[in-house]
Structure formats: structure tokens, C-alpha cells
Amino acid sequence: MYQFFIARFPHYRTLHSNFLCRNAFSLFFDSRSFSVSNTNHHHQPGNFTLSTLVNSCGLSPETALKLSKRLQIKNPNGPNAVVQLLTNHGFSDSQLRSYIKKHPLVLLSDAEKTLLPKIQFLQSIGVSTTDLPKILIGNTSFLSKSLDKHLIPRYEVIRSLVCNDKEVVSALKHGSWNLHCGWAVNDAVLNIEVLRNLGVPQGCISLLVSNFPGIAFTKHSIFVEAVNSVKEIGFDPSKSNFVLALQVFAKMNKDIWESRFKIFNKWGWSRDICLSAFLKHPQYMMISEKKIIKAMNFLVNDVGVSPEEIAKRPGILNRNLEKTFIPRWAVVKILKSRGLIKSDLRISSVISISEKKFLERYVTRFQKDVPVLLDAYNGHMSD
Structure with a gap:
């Protein structure tokens, strides 16, 4: 101290x-x-x-x-x-x-x-x-x-x-x-007071300040506008997603926000589906257009995942295509072809887990029976 x-x-x-x-x-x-x-x-x-x-x-x-x-x-x-x-x-x-x-x-x-x-x-x-x-x-x-x-x-x-x-x-x-910017300090105090008046718990406030301090210290007028937008969509102030959505609105301008709806509409997502996904995982709306297109193309066209399933777990879109999607899909394909895992296993559940858990569940566990698993995984990791 x-x-x-x-x-x-x-x-x-x-x-x-x-x-x-x-x-x-x-x-x-x-x-x-x-x-x-x-x-x-x-x-x-x-x-x-x-x-x-x-x-x-x-x-x-x-x-x-x-x-x-x-x-x-x-x-x-x-x-x-x-x-x-x-x-x-x-x-x-x-x-x-x-x-x-x-x-x-x-x-x-x-x-x-x-x-x-x-x-x-x-x-x-x-x-x-x-x-x-x-x-x-x-x-x-x-x-x-x-x-x-x-x-x-x-x-x-x-x-x-x-x-x-x-x-x-x-x-x-x-x-x-x-x-030296006194206004930033004053605005931060006012901004956090807004959150406290809404009933946002201290844990969520700490999450915002310690991980996204630029949002906590942003201009008060911009902050209030972002808070109002988050409230209108229906986020619960008592949940951490409220402040995660807040940092999205405070960072993203309206043109980029609207462009995201147009991108996902190409895969059949309506505006309501996009907002429903946003309520589940706010950060997915901040993914770059290029990364969204690459991830959706791979999941829908190469893997065969339905756009509806992705909308239910939009957080997977934040994962890296080359380091996560492709190597894990290589392992899953081998295991499915050998009948070692269910054929209807959802790839979204495989992508969303940590690397440690993935290796334990799908590589180390089957390595004696399928020695090529680790090589397949590492080989695709270096692609």
C-alpha cells in the first residue's frame, strides 16, 4: 500500500x-x-x-x-x-x-x-x-x-x-x-458513479477499470451514451456482460456497428439473431471483418457447422483460425473416422475449451490408439 x-x-x-x-x-x-x-x-x-x-x-x-x-x-x-x-x-x-x-x-x-x-x-x-x-x-x-x-x-x-x-x-x-488531464480523472469518477447508481456490483466495476481503463476514463457524455445503449438492448446491470458490452459501445462507432449486421446477414443472421448473440458474448461484435469472414467460411463451408449453432456460441469466433480451428478440426476428423468420438460432436464445443483441456480430452487420451494425433495437431498448428 x-x-x-x-x-x-x-x-x-x-x-x-x-x-x-x-x-x-x-x-x-x-x-x-x-x-x-x-x-x-x-x-x-x-x-x-x-x-x-x-x-x-x-x-x-x-x-x-x-x-x-x-x-x-x-x-x-x-x-x-x-x-x-x-x-x-x-x-x-x-x-x-x-x-x-x-x-x-x-x-x-x-x-x-x-x-x-x-x-x-x-x-x-x-x-x-x-x-x-x-x-x-x-x-x-x-x-x-x-x-x-x-x-x-x-x-x-x-x-x-x-x-x-x-x-x-x-x-x-x-x-x-x-x-495531466484533470477532465479524465473527473469523468472517471462520474462514470463509475453512473454504474453504481444502476446497481452494477463492485466486482464488475473492477473488471471494467482494471481491464478496460480507457473506457472507465472516457468522456462522460460518451460513457453515458454507451450505458444507455447497453440498457436498451437488455443487458442486466448485475452481470459482467453489462460492462463488457459497455466497452464495445464506447469503442465502436455506429458505422462499424451497423456493418457487422450486414456481414452476418450474409450467413442468414437477422438483426435479432445478432443481438441475441451479442447478449451472450458482447466481444464478438468487435472482431474485424476479415477475421469474421475467414472464421465463418471455415466453420460453415469446410466444417459444416450451421450458422444457427455459431450464433448460439458466438464466442468461438474470437478464437484463432490457424492456431485453434484448423488443428483441432484435424484431430476431430481423425477421431471421428476411427469411431472414437461421437459423429455428432459439435465442433463449437471443441473450439471453445482451453488448449490444456483439448489436449487432455482429444489427444493425450487417445494417443496410444492413434499415435498420429499429436503429429496431426502440431502439423496443422504450424500451417
């Missing part, structure tokens, strides 16, 4: 970075400095040159030149300290290059006074060494914003919407956060 962090490091409440309060682009950079990458992760003090910005940091020559002309590093070893800090906290060389490419100004930060407290704060709420680089690369503003004025207050808002810090970390992993 971050309260423990504050109790242990109370002086972080008053930390302010004068560097971050200045206009960084008003400074001038001497191109003498810079050295970033070392595969052994021991970054020795040295000079960061313009070529290092290009070769090691992954910046374009134009960006590197622009940076070298506009910024000035007073402490030549400062960038090395930043690199070493990030490396010590889980950044691989490739992640380091990716982060610096997105946020080169981080090299000018004070590693000990400015960056370390923010990293320690994230660790205090449960961000692991594995997740830290991913979160920071996806949210480059985190280390450039004030811990006291931005990170902690934003954390407190997210924490008020979910059950625990684990869900906060999940939200950070699944979203890109504009910590």
Missing part, C-alpha cells in the same frame, strides 16, 4: 523537481555527452555522443540532432545514472532503447532525487520488476510528472474505483494515462 510508502519516506511528499518545472526545450545541449547501452548492464561513466543517441538509443538522426542542439547536460554522468537506475529496475537493453526513444528527456532527470522516488512509489503499490518497464514505456509521462501532485493523487482516484492495489496495477498495465 502506498500509505506504507509515505510513512516510510515522508520527505517524498515535499519533493519537487525544479528541472521538471522549467521549460526543458529552453536549455541547450552540448553534443559532447552520452553513452547508453552495455549488454552486461554495467553502465560506466562516460560521454554520451550524438552517434550514441542514434545507434544506442534508437533516435532518428533528426531527433538526435534536434535534442543535441536544444538541451544542455550540466552533469555528464547524469544520463549514465538514469540508465543504470532503469537497468537496475528491470529494463532490458531493448526496453531501455524503446523508452529513451519515446522519452529522451528522461536522460536529463536526476536519477536519485527525481526518478527513484517515483519508481519506489510504483513498487510500493505492487508493480513488479517485470511490469515496471512495460508500464513506463506505455506511459512515458509517469517519470516526468510530479509524484506529489500527479502520481499519488491519480493513484488515489484509481484506487477508489477498484477493490485493491492489484487491480490498480492491472489498470496501469492496460491503459495509457494522461496524468
Whole structure:
């Protein structure tokens, strides 16, 4: 919990970075400095040159030149300290290059006074060494914003919407956060209040915030419109499908929504059938047109599944054609030809289960009698 962090490091409440309060682009950079990458992760003090910005940091020559002309590093070893800090906290060389490419100004930060407290704060709420680089690369503003004025207050808002810090970390992993946007924070509070007034249980709210934070923090007017659409279709606010449908409506524009009805109509689905399937599995409406056509063609034309059966289990359309449909159908065909499984076994039930269960039920179980099963499965997996 971050309260423990504050109790242990109370002086972080008053930390302010004068560097971050200045206009960084008003400074001038001497191109003498810079050295970033070392595969052994021991970054020795040295000079960061313009070529290092290009070769090691992954910046374009134009960006590197622009940076070298506009910024000035007073402490030549400062960038090395930043690199070493990030490396010590889980950044691989490739992640380091990716982060610096997105946020080169981080090299000018004070590693000990400015960056370390923010990293320690994230660790205090449960961000692991594995997740830290991913979160920071996806949210480059985190280390450039004030811990006291931005990170902690934003954390407190997210924490008020979910059950625990684990869900906060999940939200950070699944979203890109504009910590300076006060409207997003205010709208999130209003959005969740709408759900609570409808009787949406906390578990479902946590599901939305921790897995689809971009929807929870979307503009209030868009959120309310999506909620109204979900209610009109008939979703039960007490069920998780309500928030799953909500994220579909909040993301999908009306033209794409209508185009999905036209696609499925080619296979005989009426609008009512599409909506009935949507009530069962909202995410199927977000599948790309190309993937829908490929999956329906295979299931209907190659396998012989009726469109009506697919409508009853629309979630199977989310599965991968090459990695799931084709290899599993190869196994099922062999088993049916040997009379080892019922001839009327529904392929939809075979596709919907996990890979572990599929292997246990249809491969490992029959492998002594049909040794070619695993080869057939793996062979089609590589197609």
C-alpha cells in the first residue's frame, strides 16, 4: 500500500523537481555527452555522443540532432545514472532503447532525487520488476510528472474505483494515462458513479477499470451514451456482460456497428439473431471483418457447422483460425473416422475449451490408439 510508502519516506511528499518545472526545450545541449547501452548492464561513466543517441538509443538522426542542439547536460554522468537506475529496475537493453526513444528527456532527470522516488512509489503499490518497464514505456509521462501532485493523487482516484492495489496495477498495465488531464480523472469518477447508481456490483466495476481503463476514463457524455445503449438492448446491470458490452459501445462507432449486421446477414443472421448473440458474448461484435469472414467460411463451408449453432456460441469466433480451428478440426476428423468420438460432436464445443483441456480430452487420451494425433495437431498448428 502506498500509505506504507509515505510513512516510510515522508520527505517524498515535499519533493519537487525544479528541472521538471522549467521549460526543458529552453536549455541547450552540448553534443559532447552520452553513452547508453552495455549488454552486461554495467553502465560506466562516460560521454554520451550524438552517434550514441542514434545507434544506442534508437533516435532518428533528426531527433538526435534536434535534442543535441536544444538541451544542455550540466552533469555528464547524469544520463549514465538514469540508465543504470532503469537497468537496475528491470529494463532490458531493448526496453531501455524503446523508452529513451519515446522519452529522451528522461536522460536529463536526476536519477536519485527525481526518478527513484517515483519508481519506489510504483513498487510500493505492487508493480513488479517485470511490469515496471512495460508500464513506463506505455506511459512515458509517469517519470516526468510530479509524484506529489500527479502520481499519488491519480493513484488515489484509481484506487477508489477498484477493490485493491492489484487491480490498480492491472489498470496501469492496460491503459495509457494522461496524468495531466484533470477532465479524465473527473469523468472517471462520474462514470463509475453512473454504474453504481444502476446497481452494477463492485466486482464488475473492477473488471471494467482494471481491464478496460480507457473506457472507465472516457468522456462522460460518451460513457453515458454507451450505458444507455447497453440498457436498451437488455443487458442486466448485475452481470459482467453489462460492462463488457459497455466497452464495445464506447469503442465502436455506429458505422462499424451497423456493418457487422450486414456481414452476418450474409450467413442468414437477422438483426435479432445478432443481438441475441451479442447478449451472450458482447466481444464478438468487435472482431474485424476479415477475421469474421475467414472464421465463418471455415466453420460453415469446410466444417459444416450451421450458422444457427455459431450464433448460439458466438464466442468461438474470437478464437484463432490457424492456431485453434484448423488443428483441432484435424484431430476431430481423425477421431471421428476411427469411431472414437461421437459423429455428432459439435465442433463449437471443441473450439471453445482451453488448449490444456483439448489436449487432455482429444489427444493425450487417445494417443496410444492413434499415435498420429499429436503429429496431426502440431502439423496443422504450424500451417
